[in-house]
Structures are given as structure tokens and as C-alpha cells.
Amino acid sequence: MAITTTALIALSLLAGSWALRQAWLGDRRSLYASMAAACLALAVAIAVWGFGGEIGIPIAIAGFAPAALLVVYLGRTVRPPLSRPVREVSALRRDIPYRDTARILASVVLTVPIALAIGGVLAVLLPFEAQTRVIVTLYLLPLVWACAMAWTISVRSAKTLAIGGAGVSLFCAAVLVPRLF
Amino acid sequence: MRWNPSLVRATLAGHSLLGLAFGALIYQVCLTGTLSVFATEFRRWEQPAAPHVTAVSPEGYANAAALALEQPGGAAGGRVMLVGPKPDLPRFEIRLPESAGGGYADDSGKVAEPVHTPWIDFVVHLHDDLHIPYPWGSLIVGLSGAVLLALIVTGICAHSRIFRDAFHLRRGGSERLSEADLHNRMSVWALPFHIAVALTGTILALVWIVAPVLLPLGYDGDMRRALTELVGPQPQARETAQAPLPDIAALIHHVEAEHAPAKVNFVDIGQAGTAGQLIKLIATAPGDLARGEEYYFAADGRFIGSGGYAKGPAAKQMIGALTPLHFGTFGGFTTRLIYGILGLVLCGICVTGVNIWLIRQRSLGRGSETWTRVWTAVVWGQPAALCFAATGAYIGASSLPVLYVMFTVLSIITSTIIPPQRLKQFLIGSTSVALLSAITANAFTHGLFPADPIAIAVNVILAMAALGFGWTARHTSSE
Numbered sequence: 001m002a003i004t005t006t007a008l009i010a011l012s013l014l015a016g017s018w019a020l021r022q023a024w025l026g027d028r029r030s031l032y033a034s035m036a037a038a039c040l041a042l043a044v045a046i047a048v049w050g051f052g053g054e055i056g057i058p059i060a061i062a063g064f065a066p067a068a069l070l071v072v073y074l075g076r077t078v079r080p081p082l083s084r085p086v087r088e089v090s091a092l093r094r095d096i097p098y099r100d101t102a103r104i105l106a107s108v109v110l111t112v113p114i115a116l117a118i119g120g121v122l123a124v125l126l127p128f129e130a131q132t133r134v135i136v137t138l139y140l141l142p143l144v145w146a147c148a149m150a151w152t153i154s155v156r157s158a159k160t161l162a163i164g165g166a167g168v169s170l171f172c173a174a175v176l177v178p179r180l181f
Numbered sequence: 182m183r184w185n186p187s188l189v190r191a192t193l194a195g196h197s198l199l200g201l202a203f204g205a206l207i208y209q210v211c212l213t214g215t216l217s218v219f220a221t222e223f224r225r226w227e228q229p230a231a232p233h234v235t236a237v238s239p240e241g242y243a244n245a246a247a248l249a250l251e252q253p254g255g256a257a258g259g260r261v262m263l264v265g266p267k268p269d270l271p272r273f274e275i276r277l278p279e280s281a282g283g284g285y286a287d288d289s290g291k292v293a294e295p296v297h298t299p300w301i302d303f304v305v306h307l308h309d310d311l312h313i314p315y316p317w318g319s320l321i322v323g324l325s326g327a328v329l330l331a332l333i334v335t336g337i338c339a340h341s342r343i344f345r346d347a348f349h350l351r352r353g354g355s356e357r358l359s360e361a362d363l364h365n366r367m368s369v370w371a372l373p374f375h376i377a378v379a380l381t382g383t384i385l386a387l388v389w390i391v392a393p394v395l396l397p398l399g400y401d402g403d404m405r406r407a408l409t410e411l412v413g414p415q416p417q418a419r420e421t422a423q424a425p426l427p428d429i430a431a432l433i434h435h436v437e438a439e440h441a442p443a444k445v446n447f448v449d450i451g452q453a454g455t456a457g458q459l460i461k462l463i464a465t466a467p468g469d470l471a472r473g474e475e476y477y478f479a480a481d482g483r484f485i486g487s488g489g490y491a492k493g494p495a496a497k498q499m500i501g502a503l504t505p506l507h508f509g510t511f512g513g514f515t516t517r518l519i520y521g522i523l524g525l526v527l528c529g530i531c532v533t534g535v536n537i538w539l540i541r542q543r544s545l546g547r548g549s550e551t552w553t554r555v556w557t558a559v560v561w562g563q564p565a566a567l568c569f570a571a572t573g574a575y576i577g578a579s580s581l582p583v584l585y586v587m588f589t590v591l592s593i594i595t596s597t598i599i600p601p602q603r604l605k606q607f608l609i610g611s612t613s614v615a616l617l618s619a620i621t622a623n624a625f626t627h628g629l630f631p632a633d634p635i636a637i638a639v640n641v642i643l644a645m646a647a648l649g650f651g652w653t654a655r656h657t658s659s660e
Contacts, residue, residue, distance in 0.1 A: 025348075054468055055469070055511045058511060062373075062509065062523070065370055065371035072350050072370060075350065077350070077351050079351060080354070082354060116394055119395055128496075130410070131496055133399050134400070135411070135497070137395055137399065138384055141391060142330055142380055146330030153335070154338075
């Protein structure tokens with residue numbers, strides 16, 4: 001039973017991914033888009049029917065990635081290798097190494113206290129009971145840290161960085177300091 | 182849809198910097214994580230002669246607990262963990278972390294042989310904390326997860342043609358375009374997996390490091406309540422007087438009757454055989470995303486409460502789902518296979534990401550042969566080092582981490598000796614040889630046809646992988 005269900009889910013996911021690609025190619029877009037949506041919904045429905053809602057949905061979501069990647073791979077275009085290297089224009093300006101090192105360190109190290117402070121604020125302010133507040137914060141903390149890292153490393157101006165960091169720190173301090181003392 | 186060009190430029194620069202700085206670490210964590218997904222199969226491969234137990238009766242658990250306490254220098258006052266069999270790991274394991282003893286037992290709870298799975302233990306440990314003492318190892322692994330999340334955020338912001346190029350995969354032609362297509366397609370289509378694995382991995386690695394900050398704030402300083410609500414009740418440390426175990430079989434019967442079709446497959450006794458002991462039973466039911474529901478009993482067998490990981494509040498269920506979502510254990514072998522494939526995809530994303538940067542630098546006339554060599558040594562040296570460590574485990578190497586570091590350093594030194602064109606070929610070939618040596622060592626130790634058929638299947642798959650690596654080495658251009 002499990003093997004049949006798995007095979008049906010795989011087939012639906014493959015059909016859905018194929019239809020998505022056809023829609024992307026542009027030929028009868030709405031027809032293929034509807035077909036893709038139907039096939040993917042069917043895959044989720046079969047997974048939920050076969051394995052229950054709690055694990056059926058994650059199974060369908062996990063299975064979609066290899067199915068889509070297989071469709072992408074089968075639709076690849078193979079071109080002959082270039083006979084001479086192409087001179088390409090960089091999208092990045094050439095930074096001096098110490099500046100890059102400083103940006104990496106700033107994005108990784110400076111964001112730790114900021115992320116922890118935001119986590120503390122969330123653990124205090126989220127409108128749930130204590131247990132839920134802490135667990136939701138635990139889930140949000142890596143995302144907050146990652147977004148802080150992404151922003152810090154992408155921001156070009158030290159002034160923006162300083163103003164942003166100071167603003168967040170002041171807000172967190174305003175929330176947390178009265179609770180600590 | 183097009184992103185703002187200045188946002189794209191800025192985030193692409195940030196994406197490149199983060200990727201370059203942490204590419205090797207993330208690749209290593211992903212590679213060992215991919216192997217860890219199949220830890221149960223590798224455990225059976227390393228110890229195929231251990232007793233094959235498909236089910237343990239409540240009386241079997243009770244007997245195992247009693248035997249653990251009776252052992253000379255036994256577990257009294259310490260922790261006794263009885264890990265029941267699962268469909269993919271038909272073993273009954275007795276764990277006594279604070280005393281010698283324990284091992285794989287038969288279904289009556291009598292220990293037959295100690296657990297001896299050094300290689301997969303080494304790999305899992307490498308994935309968890311890089312064999313670096315707490316908290317630094319966990320911190321570095323947690324950092325790699327957070328950086329991976331940051332790379333996902335910057336990658337999405339930098340990918341201005343995310344929908345327009347959704348199915349474009351151009352191979353051949355411009356090397357950079359070819360690598361970029363592969364990098365972007367693998368990143369975008371497996372995005373939910375990447376986010377789930379990075380998020381849960383970061384939480385698992387950092388939970389006990391950030392808890393001292395979050396718990397006092399969330400619970401207004403009431404740490405006792407925080408620990409009871411989040412971790413469950415703890416043994417009474419002051420109650421150290423000897424006391425008999427409660428009727429564990431009756432407790433298991435009670436839980437299984439009350440919560441059918443759930444089956445108890447883990448018994449954890451804290452401060453065993455004392456008046457302060459605490460019995461925790463974990464029961465799993467089909468269809469649960471959580472790894473199991475916990476039921477707590479006091480020293481006298483009185484029911485204290487349940488953990489709520491499977492049937493409790495949504496927040497507790499989120500905690501219960503962390504490990505299954507990270508390792509893909511929620512849907513049997515099929516989901517683990519999908520996780521294995523997507524784990525390799527994640528490794529491929531790390532590799533192609535750095536490759537794109539190296540190719541771009543080369544095309545701008547700023548290429549560094551040293552960094553190209555070192556990156557090749559990292560990418561292809563790691564599988565070889567891990568496989569040679571497996572052989573080392575069979576021939577009784579005293580320290581697998583040292584052996585692994587030695588092979589890793591050796592592969593990097595090799596990159597300075599062997600011409601760069603031949604380096605990749607050499608390291609892929611080495612991985613093939615390392616795999617064959619691991620299979621040979623396994624066959625010498627356990628015979629060609631060990632008792633556990635999974636061990637044979639693993640050997641066959643490893644042999645196919647060795648052939649695949651050998652074929653790739655032979656057909657890798659040395660030009």
C-alpha cells in the first residue's frame with residue numbers, strides 16, 4: 001500500500017512539474033498552469049490520504065524538489081564548449097581584502113548580540129503564553145540572525161549600518177532593560 | 182518580475198562574500214549530514230551480527246532495566262536508556278551513559294554485544310559538533326546553518342530572474358553560465374528543503390547555547406517552570422536513597438492501552454534505582470510528525486504528565502518535529518532517500534557557488550590557481566577522507582578524527598604537488614579506492630554475506646558508487 005501510494009505521489013509530482021515547465025515555455029500557458037496546480041494538489045491529497053495530514057504534506061513538499069529537478073535536468077540544453085574564453089564584466093567592484101574581511105566579521109559577529117537582543121524582545125513581547133513565546137522565538141531567532149547577516153553584508157554604507165544597528169539596539173534596550181533591573 | 186538592480190548588486194556581493202568565507206564549512210556539514218541521514222543503515226553495515234530484534238515486549242523492557250541495575254558497577258543512580266527497535270533499525274540497545282556496559286540486547290533485554298559502530302558515530306559526531314568540545318563545536322555548526330539561511334536570503338534577493346529562468350539549464354557553452362544555471366536551479370527548486378534543514382539544524386545546534394538568554398526573559402526569571410514546561414520534569418537529585426524500579430511493564434501496558442495505536446519504543450530512567458528516579462516513556466504512533474510523545478512517571482509509578490510533543494500545544498509539537506524534519510525520519514526510508522538526494526544537491530550548490538566565483542575571477546584575469554587547487558582538494562578530498570576513515574575504523578584506528586584530519590591535510594598538500602589538471606581526477610580516483618578498501622575491510626570483518634541483508638545491500642551500493650567514482654575519474658578531463 002505504501003509503495004503504491006508513494007508511486008502515485010511521485011507520478012503526480014512529476015506530471016505537475018512537467019506541466020509547470022510547459023506553462024513556463026509559454027505554449028497554452030493557462031491550460032498547463034491549471035494542470036500543474038491540479039497534479040500538485042493531487043499529489044498532496046494522495047500523500048495526506050496515504051500518510052495522514054501531519055506527515056503527508058511534508059512528504060509531498062520534500063518529494064516535489066527531486067521531481068522538479070528531474071524535469072529541469074531532462075529539459076536541459078547542451079551547447080558545444082566555447083573555443084575561447086569570454087571576457088566577462090563583473091557585477092562586483094573590486095574591494096580591498098581587509099574591507100571584505102571586516103564586512104564578513106561584522107556580519108557574523110556583530111549580528112550575534114543584535115539577533116539575541118531581538119530574540120529577547122520577541123520572547124518578551126510576542127502575544128502568546130510563555131511556552132509558546134519562547135518556542136516561537138527559538139524558531140525565529142536563526143531567521144532573524146540570518147536576515148541581520150544578509151543585511152549587514154549587503155549594506156554598502158557604514159553610516160547606514162551604524163544607524164540601523166543603533167536603532168535596533170536602542171529599541172531592544174528600551175524593551176529589555178526595564179525587565180532586567 | 183525584476184528586483185531593484187542596486188539591491189541585486191548589493192546582495193550578490195554579500196552572497197559571494199558569505200559563500201566564499203563559509204563555503205567549505207557548509208559543504209563539510211552538508212556532506213556529513215547527508216551520510217548521517219543513512220546512519221541506521223550504516224550502523225547495520227558496521228555491526229551486522231548484532232541481535233536482530235523487531236519487537237520488544239513490555240516485560241522485555243522491564244527485564245532490561247532490571248538487568249542494567251544488577252550489572253557489576255552498574256547503573257544504579259545513573260541513567261538507563263532502553264532504545265527499542267524501529268523498522269529501519271531492528272536493534273534493542275541498552276545505553277548506560279554513566280557506567281560501562283550496555284550494548285545491543287536480545288528481545289529479553291540481555292546484552293549480547295557492545296555497540297561498535299565507530300565510523301558512523303564519528304560521522305554523526307562530525308556533523309553535530311565537528312568533534313570540537315561544547316559549546317564551540319555546536320556554535321560553529323549552528324553558525325554554518327545561520328550562514329546558510331543568510332545565503333538563501335541573499336540568494337533570493339540576488340536572483341533577479343528567478344521565474345524567467347525557472348527551467349533554464351544550459352550545459353556546455355560558457356563555463357560560468359553553465360555552473361550558474363546549475364547552482365540557481367538546484368537552489369530554487371529545493372528551496373523548502375534548504376530552509377527546513379538550515380533552520381532546524383541551526384536550532385538543534387544552538388538551542389542550549391541561547392536557552393540561558395531566552396528562558397529567563399520568556400519566563401520572567403522562573404527557570405524551574407521554564408525547564409519543566411519545555412524539557413519535562415527532572416529526577417529529584419536530592420532523593421538518592423536506594424529504591425526499587427517501579428513495574429515498568431505495567432507502565433508500558435498502561436501507556437499503550439491509553440494511547441493506542443502508539444507503541445512505546447524508548448524507556449529513559451533518570452537516577453535509576455533511587456527514590457528520586459524519573460521514568461520517561463516515549464511512544465510513537467503512525468502518522469505523527471513528532472519523533473514521539475513522552476510520558477513521565479515518578480519513582481512510585483505515579484503518572485506525572487506528558488510532554489505534549491505529539492499531541493500537545495502547537496509550539497511543543499514544533500519542538501517535537503525538529504529532529505524528524507532535519508533528518509527526514511518522518512516518512513520512512515523514502516523520505517530519507519529524498520533527503521539524501523537533496524543533501525547531495527545542497528553539497529552541489531556549495532561546490533558550484535564557489536566554482537562560479539573562481540571562474541569569474543579567472544575570466545577577469547584575477548584567477549588564483551592556489552585557491553582553485555585548494556577548493557578542488559576540499560571538494561573531492563572530503564569524500565575520500567571520510568571513506569578512508571571507514572577503512573581505518575575496520576582496521577582499528579585509535580582515533581578516527583585524527584585520521585580524518587590527516588587525510589584532509591594530505592589532500593590539500595597533494596593539491597600543491599599534483600598538477601591542477603590531474604588533481605580532480607586523482608582525488609575522485611582516491612575516493613573510489615577508499616570505497617573499495619572500506620568494502621574489503623567490511624567483508625574481511627563480517628564475511629561476504631553477513632547476517633543482516635542491509636549490510637550486503639550497503640556493500641553493493643558502495644561498490645556501485647566506487648565504480649561510478651572510478652568511471653568519473655577515468656573520464657574526467659586531464660586537459
